[in-house]
Protein backbone atom coordinates (compact mmCIF):
# COMPACT_ATOMS: atom_id res chain seq x y z
CA UNK A 1 0.00 0.00 0.00
CA UNK A 2 2.79 2.39 0.97
CA UNK A 3 4.72 1.43 -2.17
CA UNK A 4 1.63 2.19 -4.28
CA UNK A 5 1.17 5.61 -2.64
CA UNK A 6 4.82 6.46 -3.17
CA UNK A 7 4.80 5.31 -6.78
CA UNK A 8 1.67 7.33 -7.46
CA UNK A 9 3.23 10.42 -5.85
CA UNK A 10 6.43 10.26 -7.91
CA UNK A 11 4.73 9.50 -11.25
CA UNK A 12 4.43 12.65 -13.35
CA UNK A 13 1.01 13.24 -14.95
CA UNK A 14 -1.16 16.24 -15.75
CA UNK A 15 -4.19 17.12 -13.64
CA UNK A 16 -6.48 15.98 -16.47
CA UNK A 17 -4.87 12.55 -16.70
CA UNK A 18 -4.97 12.12 -12.93
CA UNK A 19 -8.65 13.16 -13.08
CA UNK A 20 -9.21 10.29 -15.53
CA UNK A 21 -7.81 7.93 -12.89
CA UNK A 22 -4.89 6.93 -15.11
CA UNK A 23 -2.14 7.16 -12.50
CA UNK A 24 -4.18 5.15 -10.01
CA UNK A 25 -4.95 2.58 -12.72
CA UNK A 26 -1.29 2.26 -13.73
CA UNK A 27 -0.14 1.80 -10.17
CA UNK A 28 -2.96 -0.72 -9.64
CA UNK A 29 -1.86 -2.62 -12.76
CA UNK A 30 1.71 -2.68 -11.42
CA UNK A 31 0.74 -4.15 -8.05
CA UNK A 32 -1.99 -6.49 -9.30
CA UNK A 33 0.16 -7.69 -12.19
CA UNK A 34 2.91 -8.64 -9.72
CA UNK A 35 0.39 -10.45 -7.47
CA UNK A 36 -1.29 -12.22 -10.35
CA UNK A 37 1.69 -13.06 -12.56
CA UNK A 38 0.75 -16.77 -12.53
CA UNK A 39 -2.89 -16.20 -13.56
CA UNK A 40 -2.00 -13.52 -16.13
CA UNK A 41 0.86 -15.54 -17.67
CA UNK A 42 -1.29 -17.34 -20.29
CA UNK A 43 -2.80 -14.00 -21.39
CA UNK A 44 0.63 -12.44 -21.78
CA UNK A 45 1.90 -15.45 -23.74
CA UNK A 46 -1.02 -15.24 -26.17
CA UNK A 47 -0.49 -11.48 -26.59
CA UNK A 48 3.21 -12.07 -27.31
CA UNK A 49 2.37 -14.75 -29.86
CA UNK A 50 -0.16 -12.46 -31.58
CA UNK A 51 2.45 -9.67 -31.82
CA UNK A 52 4.97 -12.24 -33.14
CA UNK A 53 2.53 -13.12 -35.92
CA UNK A 54 1.98 -9.43 -36.69
CA UNK A 55 5.76 -8.98 -37.11
CA UNK A 56 5.94 -11.84 -39.61
CA UNK A 57 6.43 -10.96 -43.27
CA UNK A 58 7.04 -7.24 -42.76
CA UNK A 59 9.33 -6.00 -45.53
CA UNK A 60 10.84 -3.28 -43.31
CA UNK A 61 11.37 -3.09 -39.58
CA UNK A 62 12.32 0.44 -38.66
CA UNK A 63 10.09 1.75 -35.85
CA UNK A 64 7.55 -0.23 -33.82
CA UNK A 65 5.05 1.86 -31.87
CA UNK A 66 3.41 0.40 -28.76
CA UNK A 67 0.23 2.27 -27.82
CA UNK A 68 -0.82 1.77 -24.19
CA UNK A 69 2.63 0.42 -23.41
CA UNK A 70 2.03 0.56 -19.64
CA UNK A 71 4.28 -1.93 -17.90
CA UNK A 72 5.46 -3.41 -21.21
CA UNK A 73 4.35 -6.88 -20.19
CA UNK A 74 1.98 -7.86 -22.97
CA UNK A 75 4.36 -7.12 -25.85
CA UNK A 76 7.50 -9.20 -26.50
CA UNK A 77 9.91 -6.33 -26.03
CA UNK A 78 13.08 -8.40 -26.53
CA UNK A 79 11.84 -9.64 -29.93
CA UNK A 80 10.77 -6.15 -30.90
CA UNK A 81 14.23 -4.84 -30.03
CA UNK A 82 15.84 -7.73 -31.95
CA UNK A 83 13.87 -6.97 -35.07
CA UNK A 84 13.26 -3.21 -35.09
CA UNK A 85 15.71 -0.34 -35.02
CA UNK A 86 13.58 1.67 -32.64
CA UNK A 87 10.67 1.03 -30.27
CA UNK A 88 8.40 3.89 -29.23
CA UNK A 89 6.46 3.35 -26.00
CA UNK A 90 3.35 5.54 -25.89
CA UNK A 91 1.13 5.94 -22.86
CA UNK A 92 -0.59 8.64 -20.83
CA UNK A 93 1.42 7.48 -17.82
CA UNK A 94 4.93 6.03 -17.72
CA UNK A 95 5.74 4.73 -14.27
CA UNK A 96 9.31 5.55 -13.12
CA UNK A 97 9.87 1.78 -12.73
CA UNK A 98 9.29 1.31 -16.47
CA UNK A 99 11.50 4.26 -17.42
CA UNK A 100 14.24 2.84 -15.19
CA UNK A 101 13.98 -0.57 -16.88
CA UNK A 102 14.88 0.97 -20.25
CA UNK A 103 17.19 3.71 -19.02
CA UNK A 104 20.20 2.17 -20.79
CA UNK A 105 18.38 1.05 -23.95
CA UNK A 106 18.88 3.90 -26.39
CA UNK A 107 16.59 2.36 -28.98
CA UNK A 108 13.58 2.69 -26.68
CA UNK A 109 11.85 6.08 -26.49
CA UNK A 110 8.93 7.21 -24.39
CA UNK A 111 6.09 9.41 -25.61
CA UNK A 112 3.52 10.68 -23.14
CA UNK A 113 0.19 11.23 -24.86
CA UNK A 114 -3.52 11.14 -24.14
CA UNK A 115 -4.61 8.65 -26.79
CA UNK A 116 -8.31 9.29 -26.10
CA UNK A 117 -7.83 12.82 -27.38
CA UNK A 118 -10.54 13.81 -24.92
CA UNK A 119 -8.67 15.13 -21.87
CA UNK A 120 -8.93 18.77 -23.03
CA UNK A 121 -12.61 18.45 -23.90
CA UNK A 122 -13.37 16.89 -20.52
CA UNK A 123 -11.55 19.70 -18.72
CA UNK A 124 -13.21 22.37 -20.86
CA UNK A 125 -10.05 23.68 -22.50
CA UNK A 126 -11.04 22.22 -25.92
CA UNK A 127 -14.32 22.17 -27.79
CA UNK A 128 -14.05 18.61 -29.05
CA UNK A 129 -11.70 15.68 -29.51
CA UNK A 130 -8.10 16.54 -30.37
CA UNK A 131 -6.70 13.55 -32.26
CA UNK A 132 -3.29 12.39 -31.02
CA UNK A 133 -0.19 13.16 -33.12
CA UNK A 134 -0.79 11.36 -36.47
CA UNK A 135 2.97 10.63 -36.58
CA UNK A 136 2.35 7.95 -33.96
CA UNK A 137 0.17 6.01 -36.41
CA UNK A 138 1.30 7.11 -39.84
CA UNK A 139 4.88 8.33 -39.29
CA UNK A 140 7.26 7.91 -42.22
CA UNK A 141 9.41 5.22 -40.58
CA UNK A 142 6.70 3.43 -38.60
CA UNK A 143 6.37 -0.17 -39.80
CA UNK A 144 4.35 -1.69 -36.95
CA UNK A 145 1.78 -0.21 -34.59
CA UNK A 146 0.62 -2.31 -31.63
CA UNK A 147 -2.42 -1.20 -29.66
CA UNK A 148 -1.61 -3.17 -26.53
CA UNK A 149 -4.73 -3.75 -24.42
CA UNK A 150 -5.44 -0.03 -24.51
CA UNK A 151 -8.79 0.25 -26.31
CA UNK A 152 -11.02 -0.86 -23.42
CA UNK A 153 -9.14 1.41 -21.00
CA UNK A 154 -9.86 4.57 -22.97
CA UNK A 155 -13.59 4.75 -22.10
CA UNK A 156 -12.84 3.69 -18.52
CA UNK A 157 -10.71 6.81 -18.01
CA UNK A 158 -13.39 8.99 -19.58
CA UNK A 159 -16.05 7.35 -17.42
CA UNK A 160 -14.01 7.93 -14.25
CA UNK A 161 -13.84 11.63 -15.08
CA UNK A 162 -17.57 11.88 -15.90
CA UNK A 163 -18.62 10.11 -12.69
CA UNK A 164 -16.41 12.43 -10.62
CA UNK A 165 -17.60 15.59 -12.45
CA UNK A 166 -21.38 15.22 -12.89
CA UNK A 167 -21.93 18.93 -13.69
CA UNK A 168 -19.40 18.82 -16.50
CA UNK A 169 -20.79 15.46 -17.66
CA UNK A 170 -24.22 17.03 -18.23
CA UNK A 171 -22.69 19.43 -20.79
CA UNK A 172 -21.00 16.68 -22.81
CA UNK A 173 -22.50 14.27 -25.37
CA UNK A 174 -24.26 11.21 -23.95
CA UNK A 175 -22.32 8.88 -26.22
CA UNK A 176 -18.85 10.05 -25.21
CA UNK A 177 -17.74 6.56 -24.11
CA UNK A 178 -18.63 5.05 -27.49
CA UNK A 179 -17.01 8.03 -29.20
CA UNK A 180 -13.82 7.41 -27.26
CA UNK A 181 -13.68 3.82 -28.56
CA UNK A 182 -14.45 4.92 -32.13
CA UNK A 183 -11.81 7.66 -31.91
CA UNK A 184 -9.03 5.15 -31.23
CA UNK A 185 -10.25 2.81 -33.99
CA UNK A 186 -10.30 5.78 -36.41
CA UNK A 187 -6.73 6.64 -35.40
CA UNK A 188 -5.62 3.06 -36.05
CA UNK A 189 -7.37 3.09 -39.42
CA UNK A 190 -5.15 6.03 -40.47
CA UNK A 191 -1.99 3.96 -40.04
CA UNK A 192 0.15 3.23 -43.07
CA UNK A 193 2.01 0.57 -41.12
CA UNK A 194 0.71 -2.84 -40.10
CA UNK A 195 -1.53 -2.52 -37.04
CA UNK A 196 -1.82 -5.24 -34.40
CA UNK A 197 -4.79 -4.71 -32.10
CA UNK A 198 -5.05 -6.51 -28.76
CA UNK A 199 -8.05 -5.67 -26.66
CA UNK A 200 -10.36 -7.07 -24.05
CA UNK A 201 -13.94 -6.60 -25.22
CA UNK A 202 -16.24 -7.92 -22.50
CA UNK A 203 -15.98 -8.26 -18.73
CA UNK A 204 -17.95 -11.08 -17.09
CA UNK A 205 -18.40 -11.44 -13.34
CA UNK A 206 -19.19 -14.97 -12.17
CA UNK A 207 -19.95 -16.51 -8.79
CA UNK A 208 -18.49 -19.74 -7.44
CA UNK A 209 -21.31 -21.75 -9.03
CA UNK A 210 -20.30 -20.35 -12.42
CA UNK A 211 -23.42 -18.16 -12.75
CA UNK A 212 -23.03 -14.86 -14.59
CA UNK A 213 -23.81 -12.02 -12.15
CA UNK A 214 -22.67 -9.01 -14.21
CA UNK A 215 -21.45 -8.25 -17.71
CA UNK A 216 -19.92 -5.09 -19.16
CA UNK A 217 -19.47 -4.40 -22.85
CA UNK A 218 -16.02 -2.81 -22.75
CA UNK A 219 -16.49 -1.57 -26.34
CA UNK A 220 -19.52 0.49 -25.22
CA UNK A 221 -21.68 -0.68 -28.08
CA UNK A 222 -19.10 -0.13 -30.82
CA UNK A 223 -18.90 -3.25 -33.02
CA UNK A 224 -15.49 -4.72 -33.79
CA UNK A 225 -14.50 -6.85 -36.77
CA UNK A 226 -14.26 -10.62 -36.30
CA UNK A 227 -10.93 -11.29 -34.51
CA UNK A 228 -8.17 -13.58 -35.75
CA UNK A 229 -8.34 -15.25 -32.36
CA UNK A 230 -9.79 -14.78 -28.89
CA UNK A 231 -9.25 -16.06 -25.38
CA UNK A 232 -10.38 -15.57 -21.79
CA UNK A 233 -8.22 -13.64 -19.34
CA UNK A 234 -8.96 -14.06 -15.63
CA UNK A 235 -8.23 -10.49 -14.61
CA UNK A 236 -9.34 -10.99 -11.01
CA UNK A 237 -9.64 -14.53 -9.66
CA UNK A 238 -11.84 -15.30 -6.62
CA UNK A 239 -10.49 -13.31 -3.67
CA UNK A 240 -8.80 -10.52 -5.68
CA UNK A 241 -11.72 -8.06 -5.77
CA UNK A 242 -14.18 -10.04 -3.70
CA UNK A 243 -14.22 -13.49 -2.19
CA UNK A 244 -17.28 -14.79 -4.01
CA UNK A 245 -16.69 -13.59 -7.57
CA UNK A 246 -14.15 -13.83 -10.35
CA UNK A 247 -13.80 -11.34 -13.21
CA UNK A 248 -12.99 -12.79 -16.60
CA UNK A 249 -12.37 -10.68 -19.70
CA UNK A 250 -12.75 -11.88 -23.29
CA UNK A 251 -9.76 -10.74 -25.36
CA UNK A 252 -9.63 -10.25 -29.14
CA UNK A 253 -6.42 -10.22 -31.18
CA UNK A 254 -5.95 -8.89 -34.71
CA UNK A 255 -2.60 -9.20 -36.47
CA UNK A 256 -3.32 -6.71 -39.27
CA UNK A 257 -6.44 -4.65 -38.62
CA UNK A 258 -5.98 -1.23 -40.28
CA UNK A 259 -7.38 -2.23 -43.68
CA UNK A 260 -10.35 -3.99 -42.07
CA UNK A 261 -11.13 -0.86 -40.06
CA UNK A 262 -10.85 1.34 -43.16
CA UNK A 263 -13.18 -0.99 -45.09
CA UNK A 264 -15.68 -0.97 -42.22
CA UNK A 265 -15.59 2.86 -42.10
CA UNK A 266 -16.34 3.19 -45.83
CA UNK A 267 -19.13 0.63 -45.47
Ligand SMILES: C[S@@+](CC[C@H](N)C(=O)[O-])C[C@H]1O[C@@H](n2cnc3c(N)ncnc32)[C@H](O)[C@@H]1O
Nearest residue numbers: 068069070071072073074092114115116148153
Ligand atom coordinates in the same frame (compact mmCIF):
# COMPACT_ATOMS: atom_id res chain seq x y z
C1 LIG B 1 -4.31 -2.62 -19.47
S1 LIG B 1 -3.05 -1.44 -19.57
C2 LIG B 1 -2.08 -2.06 -20.90
C3 LIG B 1 -1.03 -2.96 -20.43
C4 LIG B 1 0.31 -2.76 -21.09
N1 LIG B 1 0.22 -2.92 -22.53
C5 LIG B 1 1.33 -3.68 -20.45
O1 LIG B 1 1.95 -4.47 -21.15
O2 LIG B 1 1.53 -3.56 -19.25
C6 LIG B 1 -3.76 -0.04 -20.37
C7 LIG B 1 -2.77 1.08 -20.58
O3 LIG B 1 -3.46 2.10 -21.30
C8 LIG B 1 -3.08 3.34 -20.77
N2 LIG B 1 -4.14 4.31 -21.08
C9 LIG B 1 -5.42 4.31 -20.65
N3 LIG B 1 -6.07 5.38 -21.13
C10 LIG B 1 -5.18 6.07 -21.89
C11 LIG B 1 -5.23 7.26 -22.62
N4 LIG B 1 -6.35 8.00 -22.67
N5 LIG B 1 -4.14 7.67 -23.29
C12 LIG B 1 -2.99 6.94 -23.23
N6 LIG B 1 -2.86 5.81 -22.54
C13 LIG B 1 -3.94 5.38 -21.86
C14 LIG B 1 -2.91 3.10 -19.30
O4 LIG B 1 -2.07 4.09 -18.71
C15 LIG B 1 -2.30 1.70 -19.28
O5 LIG B 1 -0.91 1.73 -19.26
